[in-house]
Amino acid sequence: MIQKMSPSLRRPSTRSSSGSSNIPQSPSVRSTSSFSNLTRNSIRSTSNSGSQSISASSTRSNSPLRSVSAKSDPFLHPGRIRIRRSDSINNNSRKNDTYTGSITVTIRPKPRSVGTSRDHVGLKSPRYSQPRSNSHHGSNTFVRDPWFITNDKTIVHEEIGEFKFDHVFASHCTNLEVYERTSKPMIDKLLMGFNATIFAYGMTGSGKTFTMSGNEQELGLIPLSVSYLFTNIMEQSMNGDKKFDVIISYLEIYNERIYDLLESGLEESGSRISTPSRLYMSKSNSNGLGVELKIRDDSQYGVKVIGLTERRCESSEELLRWIAVGDKSRKIGETDYNARSSRSHAIVLIRLTSTNVKNGTSRSSTLSLCDLAGSERATGQQERRKEGSFINKSLLALGTVISKLSADKMNSVGSNIPSPSASGSSSSSGNATNNGTSPSNHIPYRDSKLTRLLQPALSGDSIVTTICTVDTRNDAAAETMNTLRFASRAKNVALHVSKKSIISNGNNDGDKDRTIELLRRQLEEQRRMISELKNRSNIGEPLTKSSNESTYNDIKATGNDGDPNLALMRAENRVLKYKLENCEKLLDKDVVDLQDSEIMEIVEMLPFEVGTLLETKFQGLESQIRQYRKYTQKLEDKIMALEKSGHTAMSLTGCDGTEVIELQKMLERKDKMIEALQSAKRLRDRALKPLINTQQSPHPVVDNDK
Numbered sequence: 001m002i003q004k005m006s007p008s009l010r011r012p013s014t015r016s017s018s019g020s021s022n023i024p025q026s027p028s029v030r031s032t033s034s035f036s037n038l039t040r041n042s043i044r045s046t047s048n049s050g051s052q053s054i055s056a057s058s059t060r061s062n063s064p065l066r067s068v069s070a071k072s073d074p075f076l077h078p079g080r081i082r083i084r085r086s087d088s089i090n091n092n093s094r095k096n097d098t099y100t101g102s103i104t105v106t107i108r109p110k111p112r113s114v115g116t117s118r119d120h121v122g123l124k125s126p127r128y129s130q131p132r133s134n135s136h137h138g139s140n141t142f143v144r145d146p147w148f149i150t151n152d153k154t155i156v157h158e159e160i161g162e163f164k165f166d167h168v169f170a171s172h173c174t175n176l177e178v179y180e181r182t183s184k185p186m187i188d189k190l191l192m193g194f195n196a197t198i199f200a201y202g203m204t205g206s207g208k209t210f211t212m213s214g215n216e217q218e219l220g221l222i223p224l225s226v227s228y229l230f231t232n233i234m235e236q237s238m239n240g241d242k243k244f245d246v247i248i249s250y251l252e253i254y255n256e257r258i259y260d261l262l263e264s265g266l267e268e269s270g271s272r273i274s275t276p277s278r279l280y281m282s283k284s285n286s287n288g289l290g291v292e293l294k295i296r297d298d299s300q301y302g303v304k305v306i307g308l309t310e311r312r313c314e315s316s317e318e319l320l321r322w323i324a325v326g327d328k329s330r331k332i333g334e335t336d337y338n339a340r341s342s343r344s345h346a347i348v349l350i351r352l353t354s355t356n357v358k359n360g361t362s363r364s365s366t367l368s369l370c371d372l373a374g375s376e377r378a379t380g381q382q383e384r385r386k387e388g389s390f391i392n393k394s395l396l397a398l399g400t401v402i403s404k405l406s407a408d409k410m411n412s413v414g415s416n417i418p419s420p421s422a423s424g425s426s427s428s429s430g431n432a433t434n435n436g437t438s439p440s441n442h443i444p445y446r447d448s449k450l451t452r453l454l455q456p457a458l459s460g461d462s463i464v465t466t467i468c469t470v471d472t473r474n475d476a477a478a479e480t481m482n483t484l485r486f487a488s489r490a491k492n493v494a495l496h497v498s499k500k501s502i503i504s505n506g507n508n509d510g511d512k513d514r515t516i517e518l519l520r521r522q523l524e525e526q527r528r529m530i531s532e533l534k535n536r537s538n539i540g541e542p543l544t545k546s547s548n549e550s551t552y553n554d555i556k557a558t559g560n561d562g563d564p565n566l567a568l569m570r571a572e573n574r575v576l577k578y579k580l581e582n583c584e585k586l587l588d589k590d591v592v593d594l595q596d597s598e599i600m601e602i603v604e605m606l607p608f609e610v611g612t613l614l615e616t617k618f619q620g621l622e623s624q625i626r627q628y629r630k631y632t633q634k635l636e637d638k639i640m641a642l643e644k645s646g647h648t649a650m651s652l653t654g655c656d657g658t659e660v661i662e663l664q665k666m667l668e669r670k671d672k673m674i675e676a677l678q679s680a681k682r683l684r685d686r687a688l689k690p691l692i693n694t695q696q697s698p699h700p701v702v703d704n705d706k
């Protein structure tokens with residue numbers, strides 16, 4: 001049964017001709033933003049109710065051209081076109097606070113009527129061009145496409161076999177249909193407090209940017225999602241119980257470097273809400289590419305891009321304006337398959353914070369919208385070749401990460417990936433090939449900036465959906481096969497995601513009451529102790545063990561789950577573990593904040609790269625040495641005190657003394673780390689000494705030994 005199609009967001013044919021010229025030969029500023037021509041009305045018209053409320057004067061099903069190409073296109077779903085309104089996210093867990101499932105994978109074939117955009121130079125919507133009656137690249141030879149969609153979950157290659165996914169779109173589907181099935185449920189999850197990541201993956205020219213951003217005629221997933229998000233925000237803030245904060249950042253990874261796409265928009269309207277002190281601020285862009293940003297581990301977000309511009313937005317229009325600003329800076333160029341090819345991975349980050357006005361608690365969740373650069377074969381142009389090699393390398397790294405993440409499941413339940421050697425159209429589900437990948441604990445997130453940035457999402461901090469765009473023509477068969485292999489692996493990546501935790505802003509009445517009660521009891525206890533001490537000193541009586549014991553028992557009665565010493569040790573233990581984790585992270589991370597002005601001065605005299613590297617490491621090491629000394633001392637004191645007071649490990653823990661043993665092991669470990677850090681410090685001192693001397697004295701340093 002053919003159900004009613006969704007009205008497309010396509011406007012009457014008002015495509016400007018400007019898009020048909022000016023194809024940049026090298027990375028350049030995108031001359032027209034995907035969103036810049038959208039009217040306020042077109043954004044506002046997208047509402048909660050989805051397709052019904054979007055006004056458009058032309059629908060795809062009504063388009064004569066559409067019906068011509070639809071008839072001749074084997075990528076139509078046989079017999080049905082439908083839009084489901086239900087949440088399509090593969091969520092096996094319906095518990096409110098956790099999501100258990102896998103990456104949701106959908107496939108979107110590019111319509112055959114849309115050739116390579118080199119053939120349609122600059123046409124942003126080649127659907128309006130005449131379909132080329134089954135022949136490729138202007139040749140009159142009839143070439144049959146090897147791919148078929150047999151139902152809305154299955155795509156089949158006539159020789160290789162079938163691939164199953166969460167959804168396979170018909171080639172003529174609209175962005176609105178893709179949005180309804182992929183992004184809208186993700187926005188719902190975002191509003192519930194989950195992080196959500198959507199990324200488009202596929203070969204160059206297969207329709208990633210068209211899907212994510214859309215064009216002048218058809219809105220893409222990003223503007224549709226943003227509009228839906230703000231509609232929801234408006235609805236939910238109506239009764240005044242909640243308030244929302246929306247903050248956008250926009251970055252790109254170009255040639256394996258991270259750039260801020262909103263930095264150049266400083267002069268534009270809107271408030272820059274944070275200007276983090278950036279180490280690299282003064283060393284900016286002699287190459288015209290902007291300032292390269294660094295990544296570091298972050299306890300709240302997993303990883304963080306240091307110094308990334310953040311903009312607070314009050315409306316969807318404002319947010320889309322910022323994206324348009326970013327789009328202008330994104331690197332694009334011409335490839336064999338795409339006249340306006342994205343030469344970088346672009347990631348829009350939208351952080352939503354909702355605050356419960358009544359109790360002051362708040363929760364932040366982040367939506368990441370990624371338009372990846374497309375995989376491609378080597379090309380003749382040197383610049384394109386260089387970019388292409390960076391793109392391919394990072395996509396390979398992503399593929400490897402996905403492959404490793406999926407390896408366990410693939411081994412245990414069988415693969416969706418048909419063996420390349422399999423022939424015939426039989427399904428190869430269950431005929432698993434792991435492509436030689438063996439399960440391994442090490443996931444190489446650090447192999448590329450892309451995988452590093454996606455690390456939190458892929459390691460369970462976010463619900464993830466990917467839209468894999470494919471070009472089903474014969475000459476793109478190898479790339480399409482690669483994309484489907486990637487998609488099949490992604491399907492196997494398990495996700496166990498928890499909602500972001502609620503942060504109490506101190507207004508919680510329950511918390512307040514508990515704190516007041518605790519403080520009151522502490523105060524009473526102290527008063528009692530003071531008066532007891534006064535009494536005893538008045539009558540000249542020494543403090544006896546029994547008085548200590550009574551105090552001890554009183555404290556015990558007031559707090560925790562037993563022995564106060566044990567509680568103290570446990571708390572210390574927790575702090576230590578936290579410090580150790582931080583230390584391990586610090587040794588690994590790229591940047592720390594600068595505090596010491598002397599080192600800052602020295603570092604500024606060094607070559608930039610050397611200076612930043614040294615100063616980062618030294619600062620980290622010094623601060624760690626200080627912290628560890630302090631903690632070691634404290635703990636040793638405590639252990640000594642406890643030993644003196646006659647408590648054995650057994651009596652302290654009440655059972656087997658594991659807490660103390662754990663603590664002692666930790667101390668040993670710390671001692672070793674301190675030694676390592678001190679030796680690194682000595683090295684540092686040696687490295688810096690000549691430099692300091694050179695800076696302090698205009699004369700050459702005299703060698704006293706000679």
Ligand SMILES: Nc1ncnc2c1ncn2[C@@H]1O[C@H](COP(=O)(O)OP(=O)(O)OP(=O)(O)O)[C@@H](O)[C@H]1O
Nearest residue numbers: 117124204205206207208209210338341342373374
């Ligand atoms: N589903 C589609 N419907 C109509 N036009 C499409 C579709 N997919 C792609 N196109 C058109 O094909 C051309 C290339 O698409 P697009 O720029 O989105 O590819 P891409 O995958 O982002 O490529 P790259 O990786 O090189 O940036 C564009 O002109 C786009 O409008």
